[in-house]
Amino acid sequence: MSDTTTANSAPHERATTGDAPAEHAAPAGDAPDDRATTFQPVTGAQPEHYSGEVLLVSAYAILWVILIAWIALVWRKQSALGARLADLEREIDKAAATKPQR
């Protein structure tokens, strides 16, 4: 599969992933004490809002939920067919039993 290109060149990618712009970098002197006592507003673009782990797990869960839902639906249809077939066989047996013998 050497002829593939990934989606790594999306427009907002650098703004949302590892290549953080300068305004997102931690300011100088960002010691724990400073962080706890000094609050600064974000400047420029907002940092990313979505956790990659949550998005991946959600996508993977949705994939299986949709597939299992469809398989369950097909299973239910097949069970209903089984019930109808049993009804038909019962009626045929009943008719055969009541049929006058020659």
Add this chain to the structure above:
Amino acid sequence: MAGPRSRPIDYAFYGLLAVTAALFVFEIFFVFLKTPTEARMGIVQKIFYFHVPSAYSMYVGATACFVGSLLYLVKPSDASDALGRAGAEAAVTFGAIMLTTGPLWGAKAWGTFWTWDPRLTTALLSVLIYVAYLVLRSFAGDGDGERRFAAALGVIGAANLPVIHFSVQKWGGQHPTVITGKGGGLQHPDMKMALAISFLSFTLLAIALIWARARVEIVQSRLRRAEEDAIDLGLDTRTEA
């Protein structure tokens, strides 16, 4: 499993299921434990290995629907009608996976879940066409006229598939060009291998599910006919329409 009256085709079906299940287990292992995490997007890039093959599987379902519908229009039979309906259900199922996993990837890559990009819009349109097909089949009865109408929709609906594929090249937009002849984006052999395994496992899964669904549909048609014959003979068998 295959019973005493099983035919070779049943064994082929169960064999396909077994191979598909084994491939999926291997795919999960390979994608999550062996394939390296992408440097800039991070772990969310692994959605790619499910999103792209599910889009491809939607094409497989839509193609099955097209073929079944075309065959039904040429020479009506339960089998071709079943293939058309099973293909449409597969197209909707895999299309739903594509339309939900894609935005989750987009949230990270683009900073938004949805944009009216040409590829996204045409893909949504295609899924809606197959939803319309299934709604028609569910609510409009199962006579020959309804089947023919649905078959025509299955044939016409396939016209949108090449539009989805070439929409990025023709109209641009944010959606990346996933597969090109110019080479490139997966920068590690394991990434290429993961995508190849995913394509194979999703293709087999789509074939297995279409096959299973079509078998149920064929049995349903035969049973309906048998029930009608039984009613004509004076037996009251019908419990469900």
